[in-house]
Amino acid sequence: MIGKCSSCFMIVNGVPNTKTCREPVADGLVVERQRGWVSPPAEQVDLGNVENYEVETDVLVVGGGPSGLSAALKVAEYGYNVLVVDEHFRLGGQLLKQTHKFFGNVELFGGMRGFQIAEEYIKKIGSNEKIKTLTQSVVYGVFRGGVVGVSGKNAHYVVKPKAVIGSTGATERYLDFINNDLPGVIGAGGAQTIMNEYGVRPGDSALVVGSGNVGIIISYQLLQAGVRVKAVVEILPEVGGWFVHAAKIRRYGIPILLQHTLKAVYGNGKVSEAEVVAVDNNFNPVPGTEKRFEVDLVLLAIGLEPDNRFFAQCGAAMKWSPDLGGLVPLRTLDLETSVKNLYVAGDASGIEEATTAIIEGQIAALSIVSKLSDGSRASKAEEEMEKLIRFLWDEYRASPVLARARRGKQLVTVSREEMEKIRSVNPPPVSFG
Amino acid sequence: MPTPSFRKTGVISLEELSTLNLLPPESRLKKGPVAVLECPEMIPCNICVPYCPTKAIKMEKLIDLPMVDWNKCTGCSVCVAVCPGLAAFVVDLSKEDGDYVTVPHEFLPAPKVGDEVTLLSRTGEKLGRGTVTRVWERNKTYVVTVKVPKGLGMEVRAIWVEK
Numbered sequence: 012m013i014g015k016c017s018s019c020f021m022i023v024n025g026v027p028n029t030k031t032c033r034e035p036v037a038d039g040l041v042v043e044r045q046r047g048w049v050s051p052p053a054e055q056v057d058l059g060n061v062e063n064y065e066v067e068t069d070v071l072v073v074g075g076g077p078s079g080l081s082a083a084l085k086v087a088e089y090g091y092n093v094l095v096v097d098e099h100f101r102l103g104g105q106l107l108k109q110t111h112k113f114f115g116n117v118e119l120f121g122g123m124r125g126f127q128i129a130e131e132y133i134k135k136i137g138s139n140e141k142i143k144t145l146t147q148s149v150v151y152g153v154f155r156g157g158v159v160g161v162s163g164k165n166a167h168y169v170v171k172p173k174a175v176i177g178s179t180g181a182t183e184r185y186l187d188f189i190n191n192d193l194p195g196v197i198g199a200g201g202a203q204t205i206m207n208e209y210g211v212r213p214g215d216s217a218l219v220v221g222s223g224n225v226g227i228i229i230s231y232q233l234l235q236a237g238v239r240v241k242a243v244v245e246i247l248p249e250v251g252g253w254f255v256h257a258a259k260i261r262r263y264g265i266p267i268l269l270q271h272t273l274k275a276v277y278g279n280g281k282v283s284e285a286e287v288v289a290v291d292n293n294f295n296p297v298p299g300t301e302k303r304f305e306v307d308l309v310l311l312a313i314g315l316e317p318d319n320r321f322f323a324q325c326g327a328a329m330k331w332s333p334d335l336g337g338l339v340p341l342r343t344l345d346l347e348t349s350v351k352n353l354y355v356a357g358d359a360s361g362i363e364e365a366t367t368a369i370i371e372g373q374i375a376a377l378s379i380v381s382k383l384s385d386g387s388r389a390s391k392a393e394e395e396m397e398k399l400i401r402f403l404w405d406e407y408r409a410s411p412v413l414a415r416a417r418r419g420k421q422l423v424t425v426s427r428e429e430m431e432k433i434r435s436v437n438p439p440p441v442s443f444g
Numbered sequence: 445m446p447t448p449s450f451r452k453t454g455v456i457s458l459e460e461l462s463t464l465n466l467l468p469p470e471s472r473l474k475k476g477p478v479a480v481l482e483c484p485e486m487i488p489c490n491i492c493v494p495y496c497p498t499k500a501i502k503m504e505k506l507i508d509l510p511m512v513d514w515n516k517c518t519g520c521s522v523c524v525a526v527c528p529g530l531a532a533f534v535v536d537l538s539k540e541d542g543d544y545v546t547v548p549h550e551f552l553p554a555p556k557v558g559d560e561v562t563l564l565s566r567t568g569e570k571l572g573r574g575t576v577t578r579v580w581e582r583n584k585t586y587v588v589t590v591k592v593p594k595g596l597g598m599e600v601r602a603i604w605v606e607k
Contacts, residue, residue: 112528112583114489116506122491122526124583235551249451254485255529257454262602264568267454366488410488410507 015098015182015318016198021045025056032204033099033147062166068094068143070379071159071172073150073321076104077365078357078372079178080132085376087141089392091383094170095136095144096161102136102144103129104180105200106365108207110235111228115366115407125365126207153325157352157443173444174352174379177322178372181315181336181358186220189275195282199229199312212236214308218285219243220273223251224364226312230260233310241304243267244287246294253412274301276309285309315362322359325350326439334419335361341423341433344400345378346371349433351442354379361423363416370403448484455566456482458598468514468535473597477519477536477544481510482601483529492523492532521546521589525582534589535597543597544577549586555579555605563592564602571596574603 015030023029024041027049031042070086072079075097086093101107109125120128136142148163159175161168183198185191195214199221202213217238219230222245230240243260248270250257257267270290277284289300316337319329327340328349339361340348347354354375357368377396381389408417425433450456461467461482468478479500481492486507493501493510500516501523503509523532524546534546555561555576563571571592578589592600 112491112526112585114487114491114528116490117494121489122495122528122583127583249447250454253487253529254450254454254456255483255487255531258450258456258482258566258601259530261454262564262566262568263604264564269452406506407488409505410486412485412487 018197018201025052059165064168066170068092069173071175074178075102076180078368081369082176082372082376083142085373087139089380093142096148097146100147108203110207176354176375178357179318179359181317184314188273193282196309199225199310202310206236216306217308218304218306219310221312227252227256240265244271245269246272317359328433330423332419334415343430346375350439352444361419374399472514473537476538477534479517480533480535483531495526521587524548525587537597542591542594545600546589549588555588562604563600565599566601
């Protein structure tokens, strides 16, 4: 979600629709407000000299979050070259703003805080000569012949990979309500970026919409930052997130209003009040139950949607999955899509959580290196992959709190034979390798 | 299976804890400090198991509920420090002068020994004032022991340091 919503669009150095949340401050930077649609600049903006490069790599990783980084390290561990491309100026993705301690087991970073996992990954990647990274760079397109275009800072890259791991993550959902464009209404991920990455308190008092783990965790973090959280609003009749997270905010007196939704926000130029309303069992608002809260911050934590743009452009066979948050590529158990040698890992494969994203990244990497290798290296990779697949499906995802994601992922996973059929019926326009 | 009420409230009752074998028996509670792990969902996590210095916490599978061997548990509060869910507490109901509760605390300023702090229940209800008797820190989680009025040992689950 970092840098993927449009909440922070401004005109920077004459360029409209710049995501300011990932634009580092620099001397002489000109930032202007933009309202609504802004026409492209009339004159060409001088971007300085743009260098062109052609890059060959064994593996291209699109997105440097938990799954992408764990994949890159695994590829390098087996001696292959890997290029990681990320839009942000720092690698780590969502890990950068996760200040809570991770669950799981000790081998999978359990007990460490998300940003500490990112720090460890960044350190390992920085000292690994097999891994090249491009930050502030965007994979903008894929072309026939399996060539990938990357637009970087003052540089343009044409990448020819043998395999690609799409670890593109997810975007935050938005919600329709009266005045939802008032400043003060932001995505929970955006607030986490401002607060946890840049150390800026996003407001004084907040209402949080959505009681999934993201909504509850952000409420706790707001409290830590000294923001008063008036309530968490949840449209369903039970808390969305894990009990232990919910208990954490309840102890400090934050109410969770079940079967309630946000009706409107009010304010002169920025949010000063939010109005919530109870809903019946059919999710219809119950007139007369409106309540108003004096807040200057309304955070939307109503779910994520897989970022599937890269897969769609590659022509991967996709399936709509409500359990996984939207349209996701069909894949085999080792996470290969219907585009030969294009893999999917992490939230792009269906919304789940960071530990499973890390495991998926490793599975995709191991499948690729087992294909690139032969002999004992190939069988070692395959063995390691099989072990991870079993752990992921039979142990980790056996948890009832992951039942929905598990069901969703089962429904979009097909056998290798089925995938071959899909490929022959619906041949994708590109392939890699 | 009907949805347990803690899934609707984010608050667990002593009855629910007891049903799930998460509550130490009365006799053990009266003997001295002991861990109470308020971890009622089968989440994929076993962090407390390898960290317990007396190997008192058992879990066969990653998603099992943590089962404490109350006789092995010394109430050392390492689990309070490492539990990612901040769901581990240590309770000591054995003292005459009051109950002692050890809670995880992740707010600044850090509490100091001797501080008078506000005591909070599982619902955030203010339960009066308590005195901090011990503070230590591990990876940015403060592990804070507070002396609370007798009878509140199973009710206090957080503290608030007035700024």
